Amino acid sequence: MTIQEGEKNYAEYLYNKLQKSSLLYEEVEYSHSLFRKLISRQYMENGRSSTKEKVLEQLLDIAEQIDTSSIEGALSSVFVYHQVAEESLYDLLELIRFFVDLKLYPDRIQHKPSEGMKLSALIGEIKSSINFMNKEDLIKYADLVNQNRNSFAHDLLKKDSVEAIKKDLDRFMKHFKKMYEALDGTEEYLYGARESLLEGIKQFNKWSDEFHDKHISLLTVILEDNDITHLSEEEFEAETNAS
Numbered sequence: 001m002t003i004q005e006g007e008k009n010y011a012e013y014l015y016n017k018l019q020k021s022s023l024l025y026e027e028v029e030y031s032h033s034l035f036r037k038l039i040s041r042q043y044m045e046n047g048r049s050s051t052k053e054k055v056l057e058q059l060l061d062i063a064e065q066i067d068t069s070s071i072e073g074a075l076s077s078v079f080v081y082h083q084v085a086e087e088s089l090y091d092l093l094e095l096i097r098f099f100v101d102l103k104l105y106p107d108r109i110q111h112k113p114s115e116g117m118k119l120s121a122l123i124g125e126i127k128s129s130i131n132f133m134n135k136e137d138l139i140k141y142a143d144l145v146n147q148n149r150n151s152f153a154h155d156l157l158k159k160d161s162v163e164a165i166k167k168d169l170d171r172f173m174k175h176f177k178k179m180y181e182a183l184d185g186t187e188e189y190l191y192g193a194r195e196s197l198l199e200g201i202k203q204f205n206k207w208s209d210e211f212h213d214k215h216i217s218l219l220t221v222i223l224e225d226n227d228i229t230h231l232s233e234e235e236f237e238a239e240t241n242a243s
Contacts, residue, residue, distance in 0.1 A: 014219035089122040133196035134182040141179035
């Protein structure tokens with residue numbers, strides 16, 4: 001019984017055995033998706049499937065180059081930064097949900113679909129979720145970013161000068177900066193909400209064998225119940241080291 005290319009760990013080997021025997025079902029797929037995400041660290045980036053790769057960096061570059069001395073520039077700046085805030089909180093919500101899924105496993109909750117959520121909905125989901133570093137400040141300033149963007153757009157025709165619009169833009173940017181500091185930290189305090197969650201997941205992976213053991217047990221029990229011949233974990237490691 002040889003180990004095939006791509007079976008880099010015992011769980012992947014067992015999963016492939018189940019796949020070849022048409023024994024995969026939803027619980028197995030869910031468990032293995034968590035396992036793959038955890039060991040590959042794919043939880044580091046959680047952009048929407050409809051969003052192009054590295055969109056946040058691109059949007060920030062665009063926003064920083066906008067000339068805000070005109071009404072058009074100020075308006076464009078607000079809308080681009082608002083989109084950055086929305087994409088950032090989407091990423092954070094997916095990170096929170098992944099941590100929750102790991103902690104609850106093998107129990108499972110059904111999360112609301114998040115792909116099409118706007119900033120206000122993302123804020124609501126994060127507010128009702130687990131606690132993490134800077135959560136209160138993050139929600140406070142994200143709310144203000146969203147409120148100021150809406151008032152900026154709706155009250156634009158009420159402004160009688162570029163200076164008045166600039167004041168609104170400055171207020172919006174103050175809230176945006178505070179939101180991003182809560183999210184990613186500052187030069188003085190490098191630890192923000194995102195990093196605290198990432199650290200929690202890394203520690204979970206490093207110090208807890210519980211998730212790994214439960215996942216392996218799920219796969220092996222199905223194989224044994226269906227009389228599918230497979231290597232033990234010790235045999236797998238011995239064969240891997242010999243190859």
